[in-house]
Amino acid sequence: MHATFPASELKAMFQSMLRIRLIEEAIADKYPADKPENQKMRCPVHLSIGQEAVPVGICEELRNDDQIGLTHRCHAPYLAKGGDLRAMIAEMYGKETGCCGGRGGSMHLYDDAAGVLTSLPIVGSVIPIAVGAALAMQQVGSDAVSVSFFGDAASEEGVFHESMNFAALKKLPTIFAIENNHYSVYTSLSDRQPDRPLEKMAEAYGMPAFHGDGNDVAGVRIAAREAIERARTGGGPTLMVFDTYRWREHCGPNYDNHIGYRSEGEFQHWKEKCPVETMRRLLKQEHGFGDDDEAVMVTVINSEIEDAFVYAENSPLPDAETAGDLVYA
Amino acid sequence: MPDKRIMNVAEAIREATDTCMERDDRVFLMGEGVADPAAIFGTTRGLADKYGANRVIEMPVAENGFTGVAIGAAMMGRRPIIIHQRVDFSLLSLEQLFDNAAKTCYVTRGQHTVPLVVRMIIGRGWGQGPAHSQSLESIFAHVPGLKVVMPSSPRLSKGMMIAAIEDPNPVLMLEHRWVHYVEGDTPEGYYTVPLEGTTKVRDGGHVTIVANSYMRYEASEAAAALAEVGVEVDIHDLTVLRPLNVDAIVESVSKTGHLLVVDSGWMQHGIGSEVITRVVEQNLTALKAAPRRLGLSDHPTPSSRELAKDYYPRAFDIADSVADMLDLPDDKRDQVTTMINKARGSLPADIPNPAFRGPF
Numbered sequence A: 001m002h003a004t005f006p007a008s009e010l011k012a013m014f015q016s017m018l019r020i021r022l023i024e025e026a027i028a029d030k031y032p033a034d035k036p037e038n039q040k041m042r043c044p045v046h047l048s049i050g051q052e053a054v055p056v057g058i059c060e061e062l063r064n065d066d067q068i069g070l071t072h073r074c075h076a077p078y079l080a081k082g083g084d085l086r087a088m089i090a091e092m093y094g095k096e097t098g099c100c101g102g103r104g105g106s107m108h109l110y111d112d113a114a115g116v117l118t119s120l121p122i123v124g125s126v127i128p129i130a131v132g133a134a135l136a137m138q139q140v141g142s143d144a145v146s147v148s149f150f151g152d153a154a155s156e157e158g159v160f161h162e163s164m165n166f167a168a169l170k171k172l173p174t175i176f177a178i179e180n181n182h183y184s185v186y187t188s189l190s191d192r193q194p195d196r197p198l199e200k201m202a203e204a205y206g207m208p209a210f211h212g213d214g215n216d217v218a219g220v221r222i223a224a225r226e227a228i229e230r231a232r233t234g235g236g237p238t239l240m241v242f243d244t245y246r247w248r249e250h251c252g253p254n255y256d257n258h259i260g261y262r263s264e265g266e267f268q269h270w271k272e273k274c275p276v277e278t279m280r281r282l283l284k285q286e287h288g289f290g291d292d293d294e295a296v297m298v299t300v301i302n303s304e305i306e307d308a309f310v311y312a313e314n315s316p317l318p319d320a321e322t323a324g325d326l327v328y329a
Numbered sequence B: 001m002p003d004k005r006i007m008n009v010a011e012a013i014r015e016a017t018d019t020c021m022e023r024d025d026r027v028f029l030m031g032e033g034v035a036d037p038a039a040i041f042g043t044t045r046g047l048a049d050k051y052g053a054n055r056v057i058e059m060p061v062a063e064n065g066f067t068g069v070a071i072g073a074a075m076m077g078r079r080p081i082i083i084h085q086r087v088d089f090s091l092l093s094l095e096q097l098f099d100n101a102a103k104t105c106y107v108t109r110g111q112h113t114v115p116l117v118v119r120m121i122i123g124r125g126w127g128q129g130p131a132h133s134q135s136l137e138s139i140f141a142h143v144p145g146l147k148v149v150m151p152s153s154p155r156l157s158k159g160m161m162i163a164a165i166e167d168p169n170p171v172l173m174l175e176h177r178w179v180h181y182v183e184g185d186t187p188e189g190y191y192t193v194p195l196e197g198t199t200k201v202r203d204g205g206h207v208t209i210v211a212n213s214y215m216r217y218e219a220s221e222a223a224a225a226l227a228e229v230g231v232e233v234d235i236h237d238l239t240v241l242r243p244l245n246v247d248a249i250v251e252s253v254s255k256t257g258h259l260l261v262v263d264s265g266w267m268q269h270g271i272g273s274e275v276i277t278r279v280v281e282q283n284l285t286a287l288k289a290a291p292r293r294l295g296l297s298d299h300p301t302p303s304s305r306e307l308a309k310d311y312y313p314r315a316f317d318i319a320d321s322v323a324d325m326l327d328l329p330d331d332k333r334d335q336v337t338t339m340i341n342k343a344r345g346s347l348p349a350d351i352p353n354p355a356f357r358g359p360f
């Protein structure tokens, strides 16, 4: 399967995943409120550590004018689609230079230049918004597509089904991408949904579906390519379900396997399937990617991260006087 | 004197729920997180173990659907309690609440009732931002057929929670997240606090302040400082928004001639508008000055601490409003500000006052 991609492409995917990983680890490092010198990112954060392959695999296939709609867990797809790192970190710092000027915090990231339409923290809320973006594309005759990224739990909301129905009915150029990390906060999928494959839900709407390993970035990308091509050429929407796992707590920087809702063993099982490590191994074993190559990559990424945090730190807070501006256009 | 039973509001709500579940096996809980390790900020702690998964039901993330399910079960005589970790999540269920919970009794001329309790938590602080910190009580209080309560102390929370569970009507209970930390003496065992009227929390003859939920505590802080300069404030905690009974407020204003209402939510079409209207309707001539309102700034909740710093009315704003109404001289105003600052310390505005502890 990986033969589909030349080494340069594999390296690009690795770089994108590693970059997201290092950025989120930097956030996790600087976030904890127990360090008084921290307490600067004063907003909830939902990390995607362990889940990098789905956003990267899909976004590598998207054009700049394609739009993505995201949830509370938005950092990874925002970055994978090319969202501005400085504006993201500054937003988390509540600064004027953040993508929302500090109004949204980490759950409301967007970047028009990169085709990140919106991130919305109410579960399921973004799904019809992405469908609406696809309707707009269809109306103006563009061949752009939209993708909604969301978790397994969002497929329990009525609005998911309403959106699937409408998108299928109108053959809209959109993709419903479920990052199935098997939990809604502390509640496992098996306590919330009957035991049947999630992708079967597409059948009820006569929609093509795909189910695959959400930690295999190349596999995600190949599947996404097909779905995106179908959407671009008038073939309508696809439901894509990718199995993956969130390593850290639902909201916040810590590990929480000890509190009892999931086992350390389960976590270790998924950690073995780390998407970043898997790709690293492949590159090193089969593509002559050396430790020194990686070191160069890491150096570049780290300096970009350093720059973004310094930028956020040094940016001004927004002027409190402007808090009431632009409630209306 | 028997020992005081000091607990916080979260524990009091837990105790009320436990008391009712023990007394009445029709009572059951449903919601996202009711049986998880965080147990809805501790308010359902231990209940899943004690009563089992049939009575503490972990729900799919499907608010509109499960609210309808609860209403259906309630119509069949069960006693469901729904919990939303944020008011904002309940918005998905408004159709069921407004059309079915609120109207069933009326349409069936009392033949069907909906004995449902919906608990909703109002978030504040730590940059939760526009969609996780809305205080939407006035929207719910607009709808005939719903009861809407906002208890602010452990004693009130426990007694009103029990009354809500026993009430044959749908009762929505809005709990400010910061109120969960409030501690106080809480009676043991079974008791109820009626779901009507106001609760007087301070006695004074110069100004009437009506505040609800967490704003009661900001008002009390202001009142304590104002007392130092000889201004005595009568504080009425509006614990029940619907059915609304303002008798005690009208009586108080008849005595003080001054009225300030502090909303937990936005002011436009809000609680303050309603309370002031009622007072004016019932005793216009009692007012010696124009009544005043405070509430959230008229825009969504920004995440950034800097943008949010003037968003919520604080003790300072309340004291200022009172000072304006009474035309207090500058030296007294300064004294009041100093007092409030001293009581509060240097805490940032996005975390609760010193009486409260995290997390958020």
Ligand SMILES: Cc1ncc(C[n+]2csc(CCOP(=O)(O)OP(=O)(O)O)c2C)c(N)n1
Binding pocket: A072, A073, A121, A122, A123, A124, A150, A151, A152, A153, A154, A155, A181, A183, A184, A185, A250, B032, B061, B063, B089, B092
């Ligand atoms: C309508 C609504 N209900 C509940 C919540 C609280 N909540 C926030 S994230 C979350 C879990 C969502 O799980 P999933 O959709 O699978 O995404 P994940 O967090 O696993 O990425 C819940 C229940 C919410 N934000 N919105």
